[in-house]
Amino acid sequence: MEFWYRLLEILPFEWAKAGQMIFMKNALLSIILLTPIFALLGTMVVNNRMSFFSDALGHGAFTGVAIGGLLGFVQPIGSAVLFSIIFAFLIALIKHKSKMASDTVIGVFSSTAIALGIFLATLGGKNFAKLNTYLIGDILSITPKEIALIAIVLLLVTVFWLLVFNRLLMVSVNQSLAGSRGIHTFWYEVIFSCAVAIIVTVSMSWIGLLVINSFLVLPAASARNIAQNQRQYHLLAVIFSVFSGISGLVLSYYIETATGSTIVIISAIIFFITYGLRKKFA
Amino acid sequence: MKKAHILESCSQQQCCGLCCTKIENFGVTLGNTEILKNVNLHIHCGELTAIIGPNGAGKSTLIKAILGEVAHTGSLKYVQAQQRAYQDPVIGYVPQSLNLDSTSPTSVLDLFLSCRSRFPAWIIKRRKEVEKIKEKLAVVKADHLINRRLGALSGGELQRVLLALALDPVPDMLLLDEPVSGIDKNGMELFYETVSALREAYDLTIILVSHDLDMVQRYADRVVLLNQSVLKAGPPDEVLQSQSFYDTFSLGWQKQKYTEGDKN
Numbered sequence: 162m163e164f165w166y167r168l169l170e171i172l173p174f175e176w177a178k179a180g181q182m183i184f185m186k187n188a189l190l191s192i193i194l195l196t197p198i199f200a201l202l203g204t205m206v207v208n209n210r211m212s213f214f215s216d217a218l219g220h221g222a223f224t225g226v227a228i229g230g231l232l233g234f235v236q237p238i239g240s241a242v243l244f245s246i247i248f249a250f251l252i253a254l255i256k257h258k259s260k261m262a263s264d265t266v267i268g269v270f271s272s273t274a275i276a277l278g279i280f281l282a283t284l285g286g287k288n289f290a291k292l293n294t295y296l297i298g299d300i301l302s303i304t305p306k307e308i309a310l311i312a313i314v315l316l317l318v319t320v321f322w323l324l325v326f327n328r329l330l331m332v333s334v335n336q337s338l339a340g341s342r343g344i345h346t347f348w349y350e351v352i353f354s355c356a357v358a359i360i361v362t363v364s365m366s367w368i369g370l371l372v373i374n375s376f377l378v379l380p381a382a383s384a385r386n387i388a389q390n391q392r393q394y395h396l397l398a399v400i401f402s403v404f405s406g407i408s409g410l411v412l413s414y415y416i417e418t419a420t421g422s423t424i425v426i427i428s429a430i431i432f433f434i435t436y437g438l439r440k441k442f443a
Numbered sequence: 444m445k446k447a448h449i450l451e452s453c454s455q456q457q458c459c460g461l462c463c464t465k466i467e468n469f470g471v472t473l474g475n476t477e478i479l480k481n482v483n484l485h486i487h488c489g490e491l492t493a494i495i496g497p498n499g500a501g502k503s504t505l506i507k508a509i510l511g512e513v514a515h516t517g518s519l520k521y522v523q524a525q526q527r528a529y530q531d532p533v534i535g536y537v538p539q540s541l542n543l544d545s546t547s548p549t550s551v552l553d554l555f556l557s558c559r560s561r562f563p564a565w566i567i568k569r570r571k572e573v574e575k576i577k578e579k580l581a582v583v584k585a586d587h588l589i590n591r592r593l594g595a596l597s598g599g600e601l602q603r604v605l606l607a608l609a610l611d612p613v614p615d616m617l618l619l620d621e622p623v624s625g626i627d628k629n630g631m632e633l634f635y636e637t638v639s640a641l642r643e644a645y646d647l648t649i650i651l652v653s654h655d656l657d658m659v660q661r662y663a664d665r666v667v668l669l670n671q672s673v674l675k676a677g678p679p680d681e682v683l684q685s686q687s688f689y690d691t692f693s694l695g696w697q698k699q700k701y702t703e704g705d706k707n
Contacts, residue, residue, distance in 0.1 A: 204565075208547065260474075326565055327557035334541050334554060334593070338605075340512050341536035341618075342558060388548035389592060395565040 162305050165190055176414065185414060187308060188300045192406040192424075194311045195364055196376070198318045200402035202357055203381035204394055205326075208333045213264060214252065215357050216374040217271035221248030222362035223370055224278035226295055231281050241362045248274060249358035253351045298369025298421040300410065307367075314363065321356060329353055330391070369421040379428035380405070386435035387442040401431050463487045464616060464648055468517035471501070471508050478504045481672045482517070486665075488615075488648040491638065493663035493679075495653055497691055500670040502652040503539065506618050509650070510536060521615070532616055535609030537602065539620040545594030551604050552576060552589050558608060583607045583637050598622060599630020606637065610645075617641075619651040631655060635662045656683065 169177045169186050176182035206215050225244030229237020252270050256263045282292050294302075328349050331339040336346045361373055368376060384397035409424030416423075469482035479501045486492050494502050508515040521532045543549060555576040556564035562572075573589070580586040583603040588596060596604065602622065609617060619638070626634070635658050642649055653659050659666055659679060666682040668675040674687040682688055 208543070208549075210544075322565070323563050324561070326563045327561055330549065330553065330557040330564060334543055334549065334557075335538045336542075337507060337510060337512055338536055338538050338541075338608075341510050341534050385546060385548055390548055390550040390590070391553045391565045392567065394548040 162187075162308075174411070184301045184303075185410075187303050187305060188410055188420070189407065191300065191303045191308050191311055191367065192410050193403060194308065194315050195367075196380075196402040196406035197399050198311075198315050198360055199364075199376040200380045200398040201318060201322050201395065202353075202360060203377040203379075203402075204384070204391075204398050205329055205333065205353060206357065206377050207381040207385060208330070209353075211354075211357075212374065212378045213267050213271075214354070215361065215377050217252065217267045217274065218245055218249055218354070218358045218361050219365065219370045219373050220271050220274040220278070221245040221358065222365050223292075223295060224248070224274045224281070225362065226292070226365075227278040227281040230292075231284065238363065238366070241365075242359055245358040245362045246355050249354040250351055253347070253354050257347055257350070295366055296370050297419055298365070298367050298372070300367045300420045303367055310363070314360065318356065318360070325349065325352065367421075369419070372421045372425045375425040375428060376402070379425065379432055383428070383432040383435045386432070386439040389442065401428065405431060463522055465520040465522060466509070466517070467520070469505070469508060469519070470516040471504050471513055473504075473513070477671070479508070479515070479671060482669070483673060484667060484676065486648055486650060489642060489646045490664040491642050491649045491651060491662060492665045492667060493651045493653045493659040494667045494669050495656065495659060495682075496669040496674075502669055503620055505669065506536075506620050506650070506652060509618060510534065533612060533614040535614030535617045537605045537609045537617070537619045539622050541593060541601070541605075543593060547592065547594050549593050550590055551580070551585075551593060551596075554593060554604070555579070555608060555611070559611065579607050579611050580604065582610065582641075584633065597630065598626040599634065602626060602630070602634055603637065606634070610641065613645055614647065616648040616650070619649065621651065621653050621655075631658060638662070659683075 166179070166183070166186055169189070170179050171177075176185045206212060222241050222245040225241030225248075226237045228244055229240030232240065248270070252267060255261075255270075256266050259266065279289070283289055328339070328344055331342065331344060332346045332349050339346050339349075357377070361377075364376075365373060380398045380402035381394075383401050384394050388394035388397050405424050405427040409427045410420050412418075412427070413420040413423040464484075464486040466482060466484040466486070469479055469484075470477070471479040482505065484492075494505065496502050504513060507513040509519060552568060552573065553564050556562070556568065556572060559572065559576070562569070577586045577589055580589060583606050585600060585603045585607060588600055588604060591600075593601065593604075606619070609619075617638075638649060638651070639662050641647060651663070653663075660683055663679050665677065666675075666679045667673055668682055668685070668688055668691060670691055674691060675682050675685045
């Protein structure tokens with residue numbers, strides 16, 4: 162971390178000076194590590210038309226936090242991860258087994274999860290306010306220990322993406338085609354859903370449940386407007402994601418807004434710009 | 444290795460019923476609906492077998508049952524020379540359509556890269572691989588499409604690209620599920636010519652679900668008329684003139700017209 166603080170001293174910002182605003186420097190590093198993870202996973206979320214699905218995963222994670230709180234964990238993140246993995250698996254299973262439209266299945270699970278979360282959190286007349294941090298998120302509260310966790314997650318996701326991306330792409334293009342090449346499509350769907358569930362749950366308290374889905378969807382959707390192949394798609398998604406992350410954080414410092422939503426607004430602006438440019442690239 | 448052996452034994456012995464696929468007593472029930480029952484087929488390799496039938500006859504379901512994607516009753520046997528059954532033939536499959544939206548940034552090259560190796564297609568394209576993929580595409584006259592997005596291809600182009608993909612690696616059996624519409628006449632002609640040439644070059648077993656009876660008559664070796672079960676199977680002329688054919692497609696009036704025409 163010392164190295165990182167030193168490195169920042171070359172920046173012209175007031176908060177970047179030595180010994181000042183450590184929380185801001187921590188937040189910046191965590192954003193640089195977090196945003197590529199969301200960009201990578203987001204490309205496939207958009208490919209598979211799962212934007213609504215990943216939103217539901219956030220709700221499941223919230224229920225997990227509430228259950229963790231009920232069981233008396235100080236840091237309910239462990240139980241939240243466990244619960245959202247189970248939740249993701251259940252949605253994937255029912256989507257696979259039932260002939261119901263997938264948005265209906267997701268809608269049922271999503272609203273049940275959020276209701277259950279609020280129900281459990283307020284059980285016995287408890288105050289909901291302490292859970293607000295999960296809804297809005299607070300990146301400035303991040304600790305060096307948590308940054309180390311994010312770095313490990315980034316490494317794992319990159320390795321995961323190197324190993325399974327080709328298979329996931331085939332499944333997204335045509336399930337029967339993937340099946341005819343010996344791919345167990347259902348399990349690849351489950352693995353991917355679980356990966357998204359873990360990321361969403363882990364970063365929920367920093368980014369905020371209400372906007373976390375945009376971290377997945379917006380960079381990929383913007384990249385999709387102008388990319389012609391998977392290499393451009395990934396590169397652009399990562400660039401957009403990291404750029405809006407850094408500029409959103411810095412901007413939120415000066416205009417004093419919630420960081421998560423500032424980042425999302427910048428992502429949204431990028432989306433509309435690329436949307437306007439899409440015909441030039443088609 | 445296994446496949447090379449099979450192909451060899453086929454060509455040595457002219458493959459007359461020596462290597463074949465036997466579908467015995469196939470049945471598929473989805474929910475409470477019986478989609479296929481009592482389907483018995485004997486398909487020789489090196490032959491193009493076309494499956495025809497009205498909408499909802501279970502043609503695509505039969506293909507999916509052979510692929511193993513849909514549960515079925517009855518048995519499916521692959522028999523090679525000397526009547527020895529072998530397991531797990533390589534199956535090439537050309538789906539009816541892809542389920543990606545037309546703006547998807549997935550190029551033809553990406554599709555091939557992701558199918559051919561585990562080397563992640565989102566990192567970098569290796570020049571050697573690209574050259575090989577170009578060769579594969581050239582077989583179906585589609586090498587110029589390599590950098591196009593899948594969503595930007597016409598129906599006929601997409602079908603040829605998918606055919607090239609199904610041929611890599613060379614399968615023992617090729618299953619083609621033809622789109623109901625969206626392919627121009629020239630594209631169709633080119634597609635059938637390519638399939639026909641492949642059958643001779645590789646001695647493939649080809650099962651093709653077709654909606655174009657004219658093409659079936661010209662290119663198929665055998666035709667199977669399917670509507671829940673096999674109504675008629677045999678050479679194209681025989682099936683396309685049969686009473687079952689006219690009944691299934693409600694072409695009774697046409698037959699009458701023809702026979703009356705003969706009288707005059």
